[in-house]
Amino acid sequence: MTRTGKRIEQEAAGWVVKTQLGTLTPEEQTDFQQWLATSSRHQGAWIRANTIQASIESVAALGAGVTPDAARPRISFQWRLPLAAAATLLLAVASILIYQGLGDRYTSGVGELRQVALTDGSTMLLNTATRAIVKMKPDSRDIQLDRGEALFEVAHDVSRPFLVHAGNITVKAIGTAFTVKMNDALAGEKIEVLVTQGTVEVMSPSGTARITADHHASVQPEAPPKVEAIERGEAERQLAWRSGRLEFDGQPLLEAVKEINRHSRKHVIVTDPVMAQRPIVGSFRAIDSESFAHIAAATLNAKVILDGDVIRIEPK
């Protein structure tokens, strides 16, 4: 095998361009069919080239807002090129501004996990429905967690503290691993910090606390951080989301449901106050709220009602 892979890649790109331009002549159409039938390598190259095209098109669609579109008066041909160039330049400049001034924004959708390698060697794993903005500065590494939950594994660098800002608290680390979780800080819910390695400092307006490995802190608005030790297994349980699962070990159904609903678009609803407090034990696929509902209902001797976009768990 020599350079054939590259040649096939070139041919595939040629066919994709022609197909996409809609300029295939009937003879070319026949040639193309023959080419494609030659081997699975040709098919693979064709699929790969189309994948690249799909990627270009979906990205170009994002740029459409800054290039002249059909909604505006048609622009004469001689203006098109400068405008296209200007649009590209604008995008480049905008990207640089975003990069330098506003920081890099990372988001994950509902049910999605996103691993981000940061430029300083640290990593950030975003749990479901999370948004974080990363600003790497010469004297500090600043992460603004707007919502959701993230696990940080921080590369050691004494000269640049790693600061995670969530609501009105700041978590400071140097080289360690920890998670910060905020469900809805605006609604006055607590912010949680779990440390699995090293030490972090949690600074809130009402006090500062140091948290060491296998400790958990919860910060209620207007109260000093509350720190408690946790068992190894408990930390693992709380971090099961890393592998797309959620584990419960006797948490009330209501709490489990809240957790499941963060990960799934199809929400589970429990209205019965007695049932809401019943304990749940088990490991569940985070994005599969329906299976969760069925299993929970079976263990609690309840029934599941599929009601449009929501799943109700109700007493029998």
Added chain:
Amino acid sequence: MIVAIYVELSCQPSYKEELPDRTPTDPLDAAARYRWLAVNILPCEGEVRLWLQSRVRSLSTADHDDLIQEAYARIWKSDPTQIANPRGYFYTIVRNLLIEEARRARIVPLERLGEIEGLKFVSEEPGPEQHAHGRQALETLCKIIATLPNKMRSVFNLRSFEGCSRKEIAEQLGISERTVEKQLQNAHLRITEALTKQHSRRDIAQHSLTRKEHDADR
């Protein structure tokens, strides 16, 4: 000296390649399938190539190109809705292709057997983030476009951002329609190259580190 030896391969392809034949009631049409590949498979390609480079050194880069092309054909045949971990799936397919090829060949350099054996479990590890979403992807594409030669870039922008036809582009830039196609083809190839080979030194360092650990294990 190349040691060629006949060995019964102990490793089996890990067949988790669900649904080898597509059913007529395919849940995804071709365009959606390409978008799925663009989001889930393409961003991992550079990583898989790097993994091949560092782990399967008895094969040339051209062989890696072949493997990747074959892998796309294989992934296309499976049902995306059944693939929970596309990145791991990509690794599994490539590993299976390596094993299949080794079986077909009957005579395989001894070192490759060790390499294939060593390819387990990598697919389970979380990988470096390759998924460029939204603005980030746009930024990446803009950076790549900026490196294209002037004429190629003009043709590409007119097509991709302006949606001009081949004729319109040719008229506007005063070039032949054949040249428009050629330029678009070359732009496509250069973007392919950039999107699938994009790796920081850190990633490479990480890969060689895992290789060292793996060597130490043996």
